Amino acid sequence: MSLLVDDLKVYYRTLAGDVRALDGVTFAVGDGEIMGLAGESGCGKSTLGNSLIRFDTRMRYIGGHVTLDGTELPIWDTAGMDAYRFDHVSIVPQYAMSALNPTRKIGAMTADLLRARGVSAKKAFPELRRRLDLVGLSDDVLDMFPLELSGGMKQRTVMVISTLLNPSLLIADEITSALDVSTQKAVSETLVGFRDRGFVKSLIVITHDLAILYQIADTILVMYAGRLAEKASGETIISSPRHPYTRLLISSLPEVGIRYSEKKLVGIPGTPPGLLDPPQGCRFRDRCPLASKKCLEAPPFVEVEDGHHVACWEEAA
Amino acid sequence: MPHLKVDRVSKVYKVGAFGGKELLAVRDVSFEVQPGEVVSLIGESGSGKSTIGRMILRLLPVTRGAITVDGVDIAQLKHKKLKGYWRTTQGVFQDPFSSYNPIFKADRIFRLVRESYFSSVGSAEWKSKLAASLEAVSLDPGQVLNKYPHQLSGGQLQRLLIARALLLDIEFLVADEVISMLDASTRIDVLNLLGDLKARGLGIVFITHDLSLGNYISEKTVILRRGAVVEMGATDKVFGNPQHPYTKMLLASVPQLHSKWEELDPQLKAQITELAGSQAADRPYAEAGRAVLPADRDGAELVEVEHDHLAAPV
Numbered sequence: 001m002s003l004l005v006d007d008l009k010v011y012y013r014t015l016a017g018d019v020r021a022l023d024g025v026t027f028a029v030g031d032g033e034i035m036g037l038a039g040e041s042g043c044g045k046s047t048l049g050n051s052l053i054r055f056d057t058r059m060r061y062i063g064g065h066v067t068l069d070g071t072e073l074p075i076w077d078t079a080g081m082d083a084y085r086f087d088h089v090s091i092v093p094q095y096a097m098s099a100l101n102p103t104r105k106i107g108a109m110t111a112d113l114l115r116a117r118g119v120s121a122k123k124a125f126p127e128l129r130r131r132l133d134l135v136g137l138s139d140d141v142l143d144m145f146p147l148e149l150s151g152g153m154k155q156r157t158v159m160v161i162s163t164l165l166n167p168s169l170l171i172a173d174e175i176t177s178a179l180d181v182s183t184q185k186a187v188s189e190t191l192v193g194f195r196d197r198g199f200v201k202s203l204i205v206i207t208h209d210l211a212i213l214y215q216i217a218d219t220i221l222v223m224y225a226g227r228l229a230e231k232a233s234g235e236t237i238i239s240s241p242r243h244p245y246t247r248l249l250i251s252s253l254p255e256v257g258i259r260y261s262e263k264k265l266v267g268i269p270g271t272p273p274g275l276l277d278p279p280q281g282c283r284f285r286d287r288c289p290l291a292s293k294k295c296l297e298a299p300p301f302v303e304v305e306d307g308h309h310v311a312c313w314e315e316a317a
Numbered sequence: 318m319p320h321l322k323v324d325r326v327s328k329v330y331k332v333g334a335f336g337g338k339e340l341l342a343v344r345d346v347s348f349e350v351q352p353g354e355v356v357s358l359i360g361e362s363g364s365g366k367s368t369i370g371r372m373i374l375r376l377l378p379v380t381r382g383a384i385t386v387d388g389v390d391i392a393q394l395k396h397k398k399l400k401g402y403w404r405t406t407q408g409v410f411q412d413p414f415s416s417y418n419p420i421f422k423a424d425r426i427f428r429l430v431r432e433s434y435f436s437s438v439g440s441a442e443w444k445s446k447l448a449a450s451l452e453a454v455s456l457d458p459g460q461v462l463n464k465y466p467h468q469l470s471g472g473q474l475q476r477l478l479i480a481r482a483l484l485l486d487i488e489f490l491v492a493d494e495v496i497s498m499l500d501a502s503t504r505i506d507v508l509n510l511l512g513d514l515k516a517r518g519l520g521i522v523f524i525t526h527d528l529s530l531g532n533y534i535s536e537k538t539v540i541l542r543r544g545a546v547v548e549m550g551a552t553d554k555v556f557g558n559p560q561h562p563y564t565k566m567l568l569a570s571v572p573q574l575h576s577k578w579e580e581l582d583p584q585l586k587a588q589i590t591e592l593a594g595s596q597a598a599d600r601p602y603a604e605a606g607r608a609v610l611p612a613d614r615d616g617a618e619l620v621e622v623e624h625d626h627l628a629a630p631v
Contacts, residue, residue, distance in 0.1 A: 040500040151362070180361035180526060185570040185578065208501060211572035238574055252505045254533040255574055256556060260512045265533075267509075268502035271470050 002202045003029040003169055008064030010051045018060070020275045021047040023226040025064070026301065029169070034195055034203045036213030036234065039223035040272060045206050046094070048223075049171045051075055052204075053091045069168055086117060090167035090200070094174040096158035100146040107142030110161055117165065124164060131160045131199070135190050152183035156190060163199045170200040174207055188216050210253065214238050219307075222246050225272045225283040228301050232308040242304060242315045245284045282313070290314050319387055319405070319488045321350040321373070321520060326382035328368050328544075342368045343544045345382070348537070350520040352488060355511065357523045357531035357552070359567075360541035366524045369541075370491045373522060374408045375399065386489075404434060407482035411494035413474035417466040423474065424462045426481045434485060450483040453517075454510055472503040479510065490514065493524040508534055528571050532556050540564050546619060550626030560628035 008025045011018040021044045029035045039045045051059065052066060052075065061076035068088055074080035093099045101109050110128060111121035129139055135156040146154060155175060163170055172191060176184040194200050205217055213220050213234060220237040222229045222245065230243040241247045248268045258265065270287040273279050281296040282288070288295070294313045301311040328343040343365040350356050358366040371377040373384055375391055383390045386402070394402050410416060417423055427447055435443065451458050454476040461473055469477070475495055482490055492511060496504040511521055512534055525531050531538055532552060539549040540563070548561045559565045569581055619627035 040502060181528070181567055181570040182361065185572070188572075189578070209572065210501075211574050214574055215572045215578050249502055250574070252502060253574060254505065254508070254529045256529045256532050256568065256571055258529075258533055259553075260509070260534045264509060264512070265505045267504070267506040271503070 002031045002033070002069060003204075004065075004067040005052075006065045006067075008048070008051065008066065009062035010047055010055075011060045011062055012047075012058050013060050014058075014276070017276055020226050020278055022051065023275075023278070025223075025228055027221060027228065027231060029202045029204065031201055032195060033219060034192065034205060034217045036210075036217030036220040037204055037206045037223065038208065038210050038213055038220060039229075040208060042225075042272060042275070043223045044226040044275075045223050046173055049091065049173045049204060049206050052169070052171060053085060053089050054078060054081065086162070086167060087165050088167055089169045089171070090162045090165070091171040091173065092155075092159050092162050092175050095178070096155040096175065097146075097151060097178070099158050100154060102146055105143055105145055106149075106157060110142070110164075113161065114164070119165065128160065128164060131164070132157070134193070134197075135160060136186075152179055152187060155179065155183075155187055159187070159190060159194070163194055166199055168201045170194070170203050172203060172205045175205075176207060176209070176212055184212070188212055192216050210238070210250065211255075222249075225278060226275050227283060227298075228309070228311055229284070230308075230310050231301075232305075236308055242308070242310045243284075243312050244288050244290050244314070248289075282311075319352060319520070321406075321489050321522075322385045323348050323369065323373065324383050324385065326369070326372065326384060327380050328365070328372060328377065329380045341544060343372075346539075346541070346544075346546055347382075348539050348546075348549060350489060350522060352520045353515055353518045354537065355515050355521040355523050355535040356537045356539065357525060357535035358539050358541060359525055359528055359531045361526060361567075363543065364541040365544035366526075366541055367493055368544075370408065370493045370522060370524050373489070373491055374406060375402065376408075400433075404485045405487055406489040406491070407485060407487050408491040408493060409475065409478045409482060409495050412498055413471050413478060414466065414498075416478055417474065419466050421465075423464055423466045423469060423477055426477065427484065430481055430484050446484060450480045453483055453513075454480045455506075456480065470503070471499050472507055475499065475507055476510065479507075479514075483514075487519065489520045489522070491522045491524070494526070496530070497525070497527070528556075528567055540567070546627075546629065548626075548628040549619070550622075554623065554626040558622070558626070560622050560626075562631060564628075 010022040037045045066073045066075050114121045114124050217234045220234050221231040224245050230246045252267050281298050285291045285295045299311045299313045303309050326346050330340045330342050332338045332340045360366045456476050496507050535552050538552045538555045540547050542563050548564045622628050
């Protein structure tokens with residue numbers, strides 16, 4: 001097992017109180033596994049990604065453990081994580097466009113970054129050029145300013161730079177959301193290519209787009225309101241989901257071929273609960289067609305089939 | 318019957334320092350919108366789809382060609398007539414949060430409409446009008462009125478904007494990426510709402526980059542690439558029997574829920590890689606410089622593939 005996350009709790013400090021963005025999350029990512037992390041905005045998926053690499057000042061570590069390749073990561077300690085960041089855990093941020101320094105050429109900026117990690121730029125540059133070539137970018141990119149690159153090119157450049165030190169775990173946070181469909185496909189396939197070539201050992205791909213995850217992920221983890229709802233292989237999540245939230249979510253997605261005039265899709269009524277003072281018990285209760293008295297108690301995240309975990313009383317029974 | 322016609326429209330933007338360069342954003346685009354139908358403008362970023370929407374709303378002037386409603390060129394409208402046009406044609410845009418002034422309550426948008434269009438309408442009549450238009454977008458007045466934008470969800474804000482448009486006697490609605498900012502579980506409801514409005518006789522221009530959404534809701538589809546139409550016609554024909562390689566590539570790139578990219582036909586796959594490569598080589602503003610407007614009846618005319626289905630020659 002490459003990554004083990006055990007009962008991780010991360011809250012946001014606000015004037016009104018703690019926002020329970022991540023409320024007890026337990027899962028594992030195996031070697032060579034691409035795990036997709038899906039959910040609506042505010043479900044805690046980006047908080048989970050960020051907490052594995054760097055706590056921002058508003059985030060507060062409440063409890064839980066994260067183990068990567070047998071070593072426990074001091075995720076609560078920003079300085080202590082320096083030893084692991086980019087060498088062991090790396091991230092491709094949501095807005096790669098703004099992750100690049102606009103006043104430095106790509107090559108100079110990469111050299112700065114390498115120096116900060118104590119790696120000689122001279123030694124690393126041939127590999128950098130090789131990898132840029134792999135994602136379809138020429139050497140000229142190194143002499144360009146970020147302004148001169150298109151969105152997809154910037155995204156691929158950031159992907160190459162953040163995996164240059166062969167981290168064990170890469171977190172890709174909504175990296176395809178701002179891209180066009182054809183670029184989206186190229187970028188997603190590049191991610192899979194990085195795993196196949198061993199640039200990264202395992203990947204967590206965070207997105208709200210289940211269709212993309214179905215294309216590239218080995219397993220999909222669905223989150224709802226700061227908790228885990230369901231985890232299974234991509235195929236299982238899409239074709240035989242068991243959590244009512246996953247089921248309703250998938251049935252509300254329009255696909256090429258479904259027409260309004262022939263088949264009217266429906267959304268999920270209501271909105272997710274606020275996490276400042278989340279309701280007791282199952283957090284999907286208010287929107288769930290199957291909700292019963294039992295749901296006043298929080299359902300455990302249990303394995304219902306081999307490799308298929310669900311947090312729902314209906315399924316656990 | 319009101320009838321919106323976009324006739325051989327081109328648009329040149331001045332870009333660069335002091336507008337020294339020109340960018341041909343839309344070239345020679347023609348299509349029509351009838352009441353009770355949804356026309357999707359589908360294209361990737363930079364395809365000119367939003368520019369067309371803004372020209373229809375008369376937020377941008379047309380460089381060449383004309384947009385007409387019932388034969389009247391909207392570029393000629395002034396003062397009262399222009400206001401009259403906006404009474405019938407309204408737009409809703411992508412980001413609901415930036416459409417509102419965060420300092421004021423969200424329902425201020427209704428008050429503004431009342432002040433400029435319905436100043437003579439009495440309070441009671443206005444209230445019932447407002448209630449009717451909120452009901453049309455399935456919002457509960459108690460939940461949304463008297464609230465600030467940050468207290469409402471993206472879906473609610475977007476519906477309020479549609480309700481605002483409905484207060485006027487609109488015949489055409491330009492919906493520019495209205496649901497791309499919304500969450501998966503609520504976006505389909507806003508999309509269905511557009512379907513209901515269509516049934517009430519509205520003509521809708523639905524601008525999107527998402528092919529599956531365009532396919533779901535629209536009767537007619539216009540596929541744009543770098544400002545020009547590559548394929549257009551009845552939605553089932555364009556999606557069912559795509560002719561242009563660009564349309565085929567877009568369709569094949571859409572992530573599907575039940576078939577994987579790897580299962581694509583290898584020949585099509587090679588074609589896609591080739592096209593995507595040429596796509597990636599394009600720099601933004603690659604076409605800047607002095608823009609050359611297409612001369613009359615010059616260049617690639619669309620060819621009729623079958624009834625109600627046109628495609629650009631390859």
